[in-house]
Amino acid sequence: MSLDICLKAVRLAEKFGAMQAECFFYSEDSTRAAIRKKELKRFEKRNDSGIAIRVVLNKSLGFYYTTNLNNIEDAVERAIKLAKAAIPDPNFISFPSKKPYRKVEGIYDKSFENLNEESVSNIIKDALMRDFDSRIKSINADLEIAVYEESIANSLGVEGDEISTFASFSVEMAAAEGDKYSGSSDFTSSRVFKELNIKEAMDNAHNLTLKGLDKKRVPSGSYPVIIDPVASLYLICITLNSALNADLVQRKRSFLSESLNQKIANDNITVIDDGTFSGGLGSSSFDGEGSPSQRNVLIEKGILKGFMYDSYTAAKEGKESTGNAVRNSFRSLPTISSRNLIFELGNRKSEDIISQIKTGIYLRSTYDTPNVITGEFSGMINEGFYVEDGKIKHSLLQAGIGVSLRTLLSNIKELSSDYRWIFNYKLPFILVENVSIAGQ
Amino acid sequence: MDIDSVLDFGLKLGADFAEIRHVKSRDTSITFVDGNLRYFASNEDEGYSVRVYIKGAWGFASTSVGSYEQLKEAMNRAFKIAKSSSHLIKESYNLKDLKAYKAKVKTYIRKDFEEVSIEEKLNLVKSLDQSIRNYDSKIKSETVRYNENRDIVEIYNSIGTFVEKEEIYISANALAISFESGKRGRGYSAIGGTGGFEILEDFGVSELGIKSARKAIEQLSAKSVKAGTYTCIMDPILVGVFAHEGIGHPSEADGVVEKNSVLEGRLGEKIANDVVSIVDNPLLERCYGSYVYDDEGVAAKPRYIIKNGVLNEYLHNIETSSILGFSNNGAARADSYLNPPLVRMSNIYFEKGDASFDELIEDIELGIYAKGFEYGYVLPNNGQFTFKCESGYLIEKGEVTVPLRDLSLSGVILETLKNIDLVGKDLEIKSIGNCGKDGQWVRVGDGGPHLRVKGIVVGGVE
Known part of the structure; x- marks a missing residue:
């Protein structure tokens, strides 16, 4: 039915004089529960749906979105009015043309149909029904379940319609003992409800929070650092995701702009972006402008093999879209982003890698990210531990970390065989040598 | 719409307090990147939210479409949520110091941006983009954004509040990126406020691009x-x-x-x-x-x-x-x-x-x-x-x-x-x-x- 709305909008736009038109429908039916101080604090239900219309007149684009699905004609007219007023963009060639989609598996979980207020509050009750160490002073957690429907149609014959599910749970704990304090967090997310590992997230946050109470300064110096997948999100992934965005590359706003087919990482690094990965949080049959999702090799054995494109940036280089136009709602235009960024794994388990570190740092989290233009990085360690004789010891008190992303990628000594999905990033533990740590 | 009867419906279900918020937003955004118009959009967003309070627990439901039936349904969902969470609440509390407000307010504006032609706005953003590019040959990339927004919000609750407010915002920002022999610089400036088009004029919008460009160039020698x-x-x-x-x-x-x-x-x-x-x-x-x-x-x-x-x-x-x-x-x-x-x-x-x-x-x-x-x-x-x-x-x-x-x-x-x-x-x-x-x-x-x-x-x- 929602695809019919999109087709109707496209036909109307053509009738009103658009040379090309696209309509994207999005609906979200979600339930969110917030637990604060071990108690259910907020419980919300959201029903959000709307359409986004893009029309082209002589290379001029108009974009209009609305939540009012009862007056599509008015929305189309407004989009056309905007395109008429707009200034042509010579770089615009065309919306994507029709290509076959491959159905992506594992993104819809039927069990969501049976979830309601009652079952959600029972899940929360279960999560909080356990013994917490008396030093744990605060527990905050958030649970979200959502069902999405997305449809797209354009005047070149693109037609897509898909439903998907998403569940996530995150928890933050704080502990105090005398004048010592500590905080940690963990999370889990999945397309399939029963794969949500709430117990493991609770255990991790509980253990790390207590471990964090024992804080000491470490001497400044150069250390091997084992990067937890949670820390890789900020230290590597967010910036790498931008640096591989063809739009930033073309505009020289990426530190990798001039590095295609060059060695940018150690031989053991292979990174693939796969929008078709079964059950991936970034998976779907088609992207935000209706191009088929695909698998793209970005870094192979340390060599930069390619960037991520939407149809606009691809056309600038005479290429095809790589299916990386991502839309999170009808309220914004598609932007280029990775779908499921997958790091190739190594051979040994992380515990074996750690067991051979004489003195080093286990980095659990930082909130700083490298600069995408320069790749430079210096930041504070939010959660980190001192490693001595292969064992994780005390937590770090006020330590800084500095290494450029380019250097970091080149100095990766080993990747673990175990991994975690951090949202849409599949990440092993990563051992990097010679990282500058600012301590005492 | 008969909002009062939906609030009454909430109280009849058993709510201690019920609230309905109706929001209607209208905005226009323009973005130029490296000399080209990359984003030009105008949108209308409308919907309702309903909140219910029962003995220490809040229930919330929102809907982006709003017929009378849908609003009643949202009230029902919010009530159910509050009800099912209230048995999980250990420490309840009573809502205190509640006052009923009745008011209609609107942001003061001198020059309504909806009366400024779209061509004038596009030209403004385009000329800011050009002023950055023309400042120095070492400027290699720039982004200029313009944004205007009008929110009409109505708040009703079961103790008699009815507040209708119209909030009007405008802003513009400019980002310049410079390069010279492997070094990169970044300059950013932004202006804006609550008010109409006069905010941009009074706060020196014409200098915005040059300010960013100057910062980006200075960074090269920093x-x-x-x-x-x-x-x-x-x-x-x-x-x-x-x-x-x-x-x-x-x-x-x-x-x-x-x-x-x-x-x-x-x-x-x-x-x-x-x-x-x-x-x-x-x-x-x-x-x-x-x-x-x-x-x-x-x-x-x-x-x-x-x-x-x-x-x-x-x-x-x-x-x-x-x-x-x-x-x-x-x-x-x-x-x-x-x-x-x-x-x-x-x-x-x-x-x-x-x-x-x-x-x-x-x-x-x-x-x-x-x-x-x-x-x-x-x-x-x-x-x-x-x-x-x-x-x-x-x-x-x-x-x-x-x-x-x-x-x-x-x-x-x-x-x-x-x-x-x-x-x-x-x-x-x-x-x-x-x-x-x-x-x-x-x-x-x-x-x-x-x-x-x-x-x-x-x-x-x-």
Whole structure:
């Protein structure tokens, strides 16, 4: 039915004089529960749906979105009015043309149909029904379940319609003992409800929070650092995701702009972006402008093999879209982003890698990210531990970390065989040598 | 629509309190990137949210479409949620100090942006883009954005509140990127506020591009600073960020109730040097975070968070003022009908002192003049902050000298508040901020005078 709305909008736009038109429908039916101080604090239900219309007149684009699905004609007219007023963009060639989609598996979980207020509050009750160490002073957690429907149609014959599910749970704990304090967090997310590992997230946050109470300064110096997948999100992934965005590359706003087919990482690094990965949080049959999702090799054995494109940036280089136009709602235009960024794994388990570190740092989290233009990085360690004789010891008190992303990628000594999905990033533990740590 | 009958329906179901918020937003955005129009959009967003309170538990439901039947259905869902969570609540509380407000307010504007032609707006953004590109051949990339927004919000509740408010915002920003022999520079400036098109004209929109370009070029010759501990002068933009991140967030009473704030249990305590007074004031004219009634329909008041070094007041909504027993100062804000109001800041700033800029720097042997803000954060459980600055200068023997790059400041908020020893007599509250909390983004303003702070840990790239 929602695809019919999109087709109707496209036909109307053509009738009103658009040379090309696209309509994207999005609906979200979600339930969110917030637990604060071990108690259910907020419980919300959201029903959000709307359409986004893009029309082209002589290379001029108009974009209009609305939540009012009862007056599509008015929305189309407004989009056309905007395109008429707009200034042509010579770089615009065309919306994507029709290509076959491959159905992506594992993104819809039927069990969501049976979830309601009652079952959600029972899940929360279960999560909080356990013994917490008396030093744990605060527990905050958030649970979200959502069902999405997305449809797209354009005047070149693109037609897509898909439903998907998403569940996530995150928890933050704080502990105090005398004048010592500590905080940690963990999370889990999945397309399939029963794969949500709430117990493991609770255990991790509980253990790390207590471990964090024992804080000491470490001497400044150069250390091997084992990067937890949670820390890789900020230290590597967010910036790498931008640096591989063809739009930033073309505009020289990426530190990798001039590095295609060059060695940018150690031989053991292979990174693939796969929008078709079964059950991936970034998976779907088609992207935000209706191009088929695909698998793209970005870094192979340390060599930069390619960037991520939407149809606009691809056309600038005479290429095809790589299916990386991502839309999170009808309220914004598609932007280029990775779908499921997958790091190739190594051979040994992380515990074996750690067991051979004489003195080093286990980095659990930082909130700083490298600069995408320069790749430079210096930041504070939010959660980190001192490693001595292969064992994780005390937590770090006020330590800084500095290494450029380019250097970091080149100095990766080993990747673990175990991994975690951090949202849409599949990440092993990563051992990097010679990282500058600012301590005492 | 017969809103009253939907509220009555909620009470009949068994709610202690029911509220309906109707939001209608209209906005237009223009973005030029490297000389081309890359984003041009105009949108209309409309929907309803319903909240229900039963014995310590809130239920919330929102819907982006709103017939009478759908609204009743949302009320029913909100009620069910509140009902099913109320049996999980251990400590209940009663809503106190509730007042019914009836008001109709609108942002003062001199020049309605809807009466300015779309061509004029497009030309404005295009000419700003060109002014950056033409400034210097070392400018290689630029982005200029224009945004206008009009929110019409109606708040109704079961104790008789009916507040209708029209909030009007405008902003423009310009980003310039420069390159020279492997070095890159970045310059950013933004203006805006609550009001009409006159805000841009009065705040010097025509210079916006050149300001960013000048900063980006200056960065090319800037040097990294040697990491260490310095006396710093913070400019009004950084001072605003410090007030917002360091004091504003911990003074939000929801965090105080949850015991997640370093300021919990410290009202009346001296937490800063005498020269420090910090105010969050939603009633300032033209600032980006201003409003007269909050999103629970409560009349907003200025919040005197720190008065001469003493912690004086938290920011409240209906819930936190009821739990903690304070009068509600109207700090409840929601980003849209999709989300419930949370305790939020408006325009937070340090009050001005009496030192001139020369007096601030004259005694500094070796220090840092830190300017602008790129990004940063404060760790909630210990108040440790890190702010990446946009630019800065070295201060040597009481003089501002060499431009600096890659500057970051860090410290612990409560220590830093005691190390602020001199406050400038200038006052600027012009920042255009978007503050995120629990996934909601609201417009905020912040600022202050120049401040002198001792013992700031300054990081640079080696």
